[in-house]
Amino acid sequence: MVDIATRVYNHTWKIDPIVRSVLDTDFYKLLMAQTIFRRHRDVQVTFGIHNRTTRIRLADIIDAGELREQLDHVRSLSLTRGESTWLRGNTFYGKRQMFSPEFMDWLETFRFPEYLLEKEDGQYVLTFHGPWIETTMWEIPALAILNELRSRGVLKGMAKFELQVLYARAMTRVWEKIQRLKQLPDLSISDFGTRRRHGFLWQDWCVQAMIEGLGSSFLGTSNCLIAMRREVEAVGTNAHELPMVYAALTDSDEELAKAPYHVLADWQQDYEGNLRIILPDTYGTTNFLQNAPDWVASWTGIRIDSKDPVEGGEEAIAWWNQRGQNPKDKLAIFSDGLDVEVIERIHRHFRGRMRIGYGWGTLLTNDFRGLAPEQALDPISIVCKVISANGRPTVKLSDNPTKAMGPKDEIERYKRIFHVGAQTAKPVLV
């Protein structure tokens, strides 16, 4: 029996929406939004999409009309009553009322702001201008839409069983990864794969497979909607946009040098415990740690995001030791281009020396490498980054110069102020 109503309802959609909920975003966006809401509600910023995998000409694959329809659909969304209830009533990181009533009131009335879409050299130039608190919300849905529209563009030409076997292969691959990870003692791993996922349903599948396959070793997902639906933890930390905007807003070299710590000072007023995770690499990890005030060393942990993981982890351990902290009490979160081999390598190297957490992103939720001809479904390295704040350009140096961003002269100025010397460029897969 076909449920006629369901069939008719499904066919009345003009489009098949990719992002269907305000909560289909990373948890850290809400954490950061609350901090922005409290402190920087009037800052104007611009976010922009940047596809680092230039060989994939997104503007040739994705129809501009379809892209607009998807983005416009996001603009029609608002937080539902059930979603609001979940945010207000749930515990996050063991804490009730993570989000203040004032912030929740704002979030309930939030609508996604305008976007600007242009094409340039086979790529979409997609930008968001406006209040930081609004534009920041675009990062994840914009990326998820571009990635899923690209997948759809490739899948469109495939026949029914070809498609089914494509997913059969991808499922087998994820499952085999999970079976390997299962062998790792004391594993703690989360899904960080929203932004560059193959598609929403696929991310949801991956999370469920992790739930079944890893049991208590699976900590949760960064995706709020999936966390809500699958009743697992919503997890996340914070991102480079905070130090980047804080830095851009400074008026002197001296202030600039202090900006990264200013971020942490604000953050620790808002969040505690496992949410106090340092992201040290925005302007170079080494300098950041050397010049950090002691209270930074007392934070719960650190995120290693652009350095070689073993090198970055060793640096953190040495720093904690030097600051009189016991690394065994500390948590290192690895989240850069993770896949099973890397995770195994990190685990072998650090297990027992500190607490370890893995934020597994693109190669969990979008590992279709080699499953379509000409690598057409291989993940791409696409980001949505803050470009300017109150009219001033933002800068990111990173530990990997391939990930650096900003105008050349500003990059040089930042390098000077943060004492960043020669860096080794590493290719960025995802």
Added chain:
Amino acid sequence: MVDIATRVYNHTWKIDPIVRSVLDTDFYKLLMAQTIFRRHRDVQVTFGIHNRTTRIRLADIIDAGELREQLDHVRSLSLTRGESTWLRGNTFYGKRQMFSPEFMDWLETFRFPEYLLEKEDGQYVLTFHGPWIETTMWEIPALAILNELRSRGVLKGMAKFELQVLYARAMTRVWEKIQRLKQLPDLSISDFGTRRRHGFLWQDWCVQAMIEGLGSSFLGTSNCLIAMRREVEAVGTNAHELPMVYAALTDSDEELAKAPYHVLADWQQDYEGNLRIILPDTYGTTNFLQNAPDWVASWTGIRIDSKDPVEGGEEAIAWWNQRGQNPKDKLAIFSDGLDVEVIERIHRHFRGRMRIGYGWGTLLTNDFRGLAPEQALDPISIVCKVISANGRPTVKLSDNPTKAMGPKDEIERYKRIFHVGAQTAKPVLV
């Protein structure tokens, strides 16, 4: 939206029936049934199940109560109006009205006869006594039920995603086989996998994958129900039970020696063209061909079912040449334990020298080898064979003595009469 009615309906089934239609059987059973209906309606035979893979103790895996429920469900089936219409209105092998109105009238009133179920040494002793025309119909559903109940017994303990990945792996495997077969020029292949399939839905999936993956190289399926639903050809030839019963009914050695040709003489009155396929191995191929009347050589083709395929094919070509027939006009159907490697080997060897058809069975519809621990889902070699006719034991010699059946003294007598000398035993995988 859940279709409540569908959900409620599904849950009112006491069991999940494996065989849900009289047509969920092999096409050759209907062809043979019509010949039996015309000529041997009063012959009483006994069919019996035999599991050659003794390491798999079916009676330990399959609950006797569940087995009875499934068999009883088959006894509740009758040909539906739409099924009858399809048989009456369809063309089979290019011919309309393959089945006579008299036979169709009989089939419409047909109900499956009683069965006898006992256990012995970890195996089920499942036998069917009664008129040949009725008991013959049990072969395929009985085998399909035993195979699927065994699969279900193994799958019962598996979790949701473990199951999904199991099928993902099996799908990928079938698809990769299809992609390899696709490379073979002038391929003609059919599904012969009903009896030992993993399950009905799985066979249906495999057929659909062949339709999409192989296009016109896929000839059709032996399964009538799937042929009807998927609108492809229903295909089949004839089986050892005909010469076995004909032989058992003879009253002298002289008559016995002629029995295999007597079968063909009757058959060619009933069927023409591509249905005139010799099955020569019941009492040894070599002797059968040497002593065959010339009109047998004029038949369309031959089925190579228990000899090494290259040896059997060469023997057929030599025989046709010797009888003044052009092998290039002839059709050889290979159907014994086929898988991609064997098909490729046969194709390399014979392509261009005669027409070739493949009847791909168990390793199409039940290749779950290695996908469950302890080979628990590997296919088994189980058959349902005629054991006696009008109270006399039946005998099969085959070209492979591993497949021989019958009482020892009768086997010796048949060997003498059919001049079967030393034979080489080959292991039987499926």
